[in-house]
Amino acid sequence: MRHRPRGENIIRFDSVGLRYGLGPEVLQDVTFKLPAGSFHFLTGPSGAGKSSLLRLMYLGLRPTRGRVVLFDRDIAATKRYELPALRRRIGVVFQDFRLLDHMTALDNVALPLRVRGVKESEIRRHVPELLSWVGLADHLGAKPSTLSGGQKQRVAIARAVIGRPDLLLADEPTGNVDDHIAMRLMYLFEELNKLGTTIVVATHNELLVQRFAHLPRLHIEHGMVTTLQQEPAAVDDLEAE
Amino acid sequence: MLFKRRHSDLPLAGDATSRFLPWLVALMVFLSSMAVAGAFVIGAVIERWDRDVSGTLTVQVLPAGGEHTDAVTEERVNSAIDVMRKVPGVLAVRALDKKRTLALLEPWLGSTEMVQDMPLPRLIDVTIDPESRIDLAEVALRLGRAVPGASLDDHRVWLSRLINLSRTMQWVAVIVVVLIGMVTSATVVYATRTGMAVHHGIIEVLHLIGAHDDYIARQFADRAFALGIAGGLMGLGLAVPALTAIGWAARRLEGGFLPSLSLPVLGYVAIGLLPLLAASLAMLTARLTVHGTLAKMP
Secondary structure (H helix, E strand, O other): OOOOOOOOEEEEEEEEEEEOOOOOEEEEEEEEEEEOOOEEEEEOOOOOOHHHHHHHHOOOOOOOEEEEEEOOEEHHHOOHHHHHHHHOOEEEEOOOOOOOOOOOHHHHHHHHHHHOOOOHHHHHHHHHHHHHHOOOHHHOOOOHHHOOHHHHHHHHHHHHHOOOOOEEEEEOOOOOOOHHHHHHHHHHHHHHHHOOOEEEEEOOOHHHHHHOOOOOEEEEEOOEEEEEOOOOOOHHHHHHO | OOOOOOOOOOOHHHOOHHHHHHHHHHHHHHHHHHHHHHHHHHHHHHHHHHHHHHOEEEEEEOOOOOOOHHHHHHHHHHHHHHHHHOOOOEEEEEEOOHHHHHHHHHHHHOOOOOOOOOOOOEEEEEEEOOOOOOOHHHHHHHHHHHOOOEEEEOOHHHHHHHHHHHHHHHHHHHHHHHHHHHHHHHHHHHHHHHHHHHOHHHHHHHHHOOOOHHHHHHHHHHHHHHHHHHHHHHHHHHHHHHHHHHHHHHHHHOOOOOOOOOOOHHHHHHHHHHHHHHHHHHHHHHHHHHHHHHOOOO
């Protein structure tokens, strides 16, 4: 992970529009900046375009118009062979996990490291450690088909953070876990954020947003994005509930 | 280790491709082996024919008419010998006497008693240096002027037609091998695209976590190579006994009628390399196909 001075923009969207095929624009004139080291919620009703916006952020889509700048690189002007290096700086927790069913939990989490050519000895040292941290020490050799929804989600999160990304994008990361695990995962994200990772958590869980009311949010509705600064909240009060 | 098993994230071993591709490659290598063997045998035959006749010429002197036909013909033969000996590059000139000429006709006519009193053309066997560049047209003209009824035969008229036919067959064999290669490539393209469609989800995850296109392409290419080499060796295993049987049958046919139909050493080497060639072709095709398909991803 690169150390970026807090405050520099890690993502910038200028008048970005997105449409699928010849359909209507699902995102319209989206303009916002995410400073390095920030932690945002991405909120909005179902179908508002949260996942599409995340896909643009993790370079899973190209905008149909406008300008996306990621890590100071204008994506439209970036050569295709340079994009993998940018993607390696992004960790993604997909809503549907996207774990590889033929691999064990350990191999799934090791995937980003293998793609980067990290030595097996390093992988064998770091991956079990992280899986232990998310409470899956006893499931290193388990295939996703034998894991519960919550366990799969934790494997997906471990895979997203194993490479210590500069930017972590999580799509409904607490959707399948109980409150206790949800809080634990949010604390993991906060720890990563303290280490310099910029984090965006897409959720429609208002309770979770309220619990972390000190975090700003990007709110998306009808394909338009607004940045909302929440009131500083008493997280401890909410935890105590 | 030369063929160290490399890590693969894609579960390609269980694909349907793994079942049909080796058999297809086996068939292709078998057919290619037949074509390559044919091309090399024909090549060797052409070379032998060419070598055998490139150092010889034949002068034919027609028998003279009149009362003293033998004496006049003999005189013309001697004149033709003199003309040929003066040609630079000629190593030896030897006239065949009538007895020898009759002996040459015997296999075709049976008993030569019937024809021994007939006026037969006399033949002069001329050995030339194969490296020399003799202007045969000019020599033929000079010979025709100096000796009435004499003509020059350099065997090339009939031989060139035979060689042309053989060379055509050789090219057909090469085209067959190229077509087989194209069919193999087309099948690998289809199999690779099918594999990519089946594993689209995994490929997308690899792509999004920062895998270079070649990281993904290499996994398909490695699999295609492994299947290609397995199929190629099966094909070679079928081709070797088939070629041995054909060679055995051809040796029984020869008996002076056909030139030797043995496969040169280079032919064995080429056939032995076919499995590797087929596997490399499959590997390269798979790699290019994956790169082409991934280039459409954002």
